Amino acid sequence: MSDHDQSPHLTASSSNSNSGDALPPVGEHARQYETVRNAHETELIEDYVELIGDLIQHRGEARAADIATRMGVSQATVSKMIRRLNELGLVTSKPYRSLFLTEEGQKMAETSRARHDIVLHFLRALGVNDHTARIDAEGMEHHVSNETLSIMQRFIDEQTRR
């Protein structure tokens, strides 16, 4: 277990036992899970596009091999994914050459990057260790509504101007 996994007191923190709360109305409850399922459909795509954008920006080009090592995944997996991104109109690619983002891809990369940054900076502003904040942000970013994002941004601003 890394320091990402120190155990806090997760059981029976009396100050916030939800046991008394009733279950949400069925329809609402179902829509919550549905939102999560939808997020899961797009998150990998977003992470790839965001990473490709970052590689182009910081390295000058995005090569499949780099994506593979960065993502911790086989090259075959990346190759397959690139085909998908292509079909979705997010990247353009010629066989055996490096990748480029389409207009739409660039837009997605920017949006994802901005969202990712807000979540990361928010966690740091909250007091979370940088290393942990990076890990948490990578997963959380896809499940944060725009409403929450705005509030996080406000929190960062307040924290910063001080």
Next chain:
Amino acid sequence: MSDHDQSPHLTASSSNSNSGDALPPVGEHARQYETVRNAHETELIEDYVELIGDLIQHRGEARAADIATRMGVSQATVSKMIRRLNELGLVTSKPYRSLFLTEEGQKMAETSRARHDIVLHFLRALGVNDHTARIDAEGMEHHVSNETLSIMQRFIDEQTRR
């Protein structure tokens, strides 16, 4: 689009452009994505177990049909999932009867419930609307480290005692 999706100003918030930051070291970066992939393997399981626990607690029993409507998913999908939970030693079930959690299942339900509650209460304490907070919490909960969870708990406590 629901009110969950109001657009804030996501592009070019100068105060937190990460563009200057270099990419993280490769190994670290890969481990971030790996952590997310691992979370995705367990999250559905956790949500099922948590929901089963909630149904037993609030309704007296957990029936497959209720799980299906709550999750917004077909009964066939639930039936298949129950077989998996069984194999994992998280629930016991006799054909055509309602479900019970094993010791291990109960432990997981409690832990998940506690984590879910902290995230939900944290979001509300931050100022997020209850409806949105519920949606966000359902997805975020699986990507929040124990370190962050502790900090969220502290934040709630401070907010509450005031």
Next chain:
DNA sequence: CAAATAGTTTAGCCTTGGCTAACAATGATA
């Protein structure tokens, strides 16, 4: 410029988590 190395793609396999349609059991009610 030929060979070796590095990078990319393809084929084929697997698991997960959805679905629909058909069938089976249970339990309520006529």
Next chain:
DNA sequence: TATCATTGTTAGCCAAGGCTAAACTATTTG
């Protein structure tokens, strides 16, 4: 008690996202 509505199961389909092994292309180097 026989019937029917509700609930649960099974079979078979699909897409996504992993993998390894093998084939192919590009680039570097002797």
